[in-house]
Amino acid sequence: MEGEILELRKKKYTIDQIAQQLGITVGQVKYRLYQKNGKQDTEQPKNEKAHQTLPLYYGELEMALMVQGPTVLFAYWEITWPVMNMLSDYLNLPYEHIDHAIRLYDVTDLWFNGSNAHTCQEITIDSATDNWFFHELQPGRTYIAERGIRHGQHYLPLVQSKPKATPPNQEAGEYNPLVPRIAIEPNERVKPRWFENFSAYTLY
Numbered sequence: 001m002e003g004e005i006l007e008l009r010k011k012k013y014t015i016d017q018i019a020q021q022l023g024i025t026v027g028q029v030k031y032r033l034y035q036k037n038g039k040q041d042t043e044q045p046k047n048e049k050a051h052q053t054l055p056l057y058y059g060e061l062e063m064a065l066m067v068q069g070p071t072v073l074f075a076y077w078e079i080t081w082p083v084m085n086m087l088s089d090y091l092n093l094p095y096e097h098i099d100h101a102i103r104l105y106d107v108t109d110l111w112f113n114g115s116n117a118h119t120c121q122e123i124t125i126d127s128a129t130d131n132w133f134f135h136e137l138q139p140g141r142t143y144i145a146e147r148g149i150r151h152g153q154h155y156l157p158l159v160q161s162k163p164k165a166t167p168p169n170q171e172a173g174e175y176n177p178l179v180p181r182i183a184i185e186p187n188e189r190v191k192p193r194w195f196e197n198f199s200a201y202t203l204y
Helices: 002-010 015-022 026-043 081-091
Strands: 062-069 072-078 099-106 119-125 131-134 142-151 154-160
Touching (some): 026 081, 062 154, 099 154
Antiparallel strands (some): 072 131, 099 119, 099 142
């Protein structure tokens, strides 16, 4: 089975297409890819300078935002096999039949608590999707991306990125600093500026 998955992957099949071709779930495809990557790492001799390729997945629940320009952010994430399995068991649904979504919050100058963002856009995605471009954003604003699922009227967040600010969409003046200075904060402030007081296990 692992050989068939790798052959289809070499042919540029998506994970969803591989699952359909072989008659298995998306989670099973990802699980076998995790195993294959792990075997390659352990079998490679330490002294041998073999050609190394980046693994498709790292087996870690994470999400990140990258700045592409003043109005564009790129998000990528990984949902691990245990999380997929837990969701399927809890909702009694195959993972690919769950309603999947991503959110982008504008949290400029906020201590984000999950519900106090200036704006929030939600996008429905396929279960196999692991990256997304956000276009037509506001320059000079700070954003947080979040990967979650929908169940009925409830939204359940799974993983959240760290804040990322889009750069200003203008040239710096002759006497203007290239990077704005951070405002002076009270000495008694002990939390970091972008502290996130937010639980991924809260339904709302």
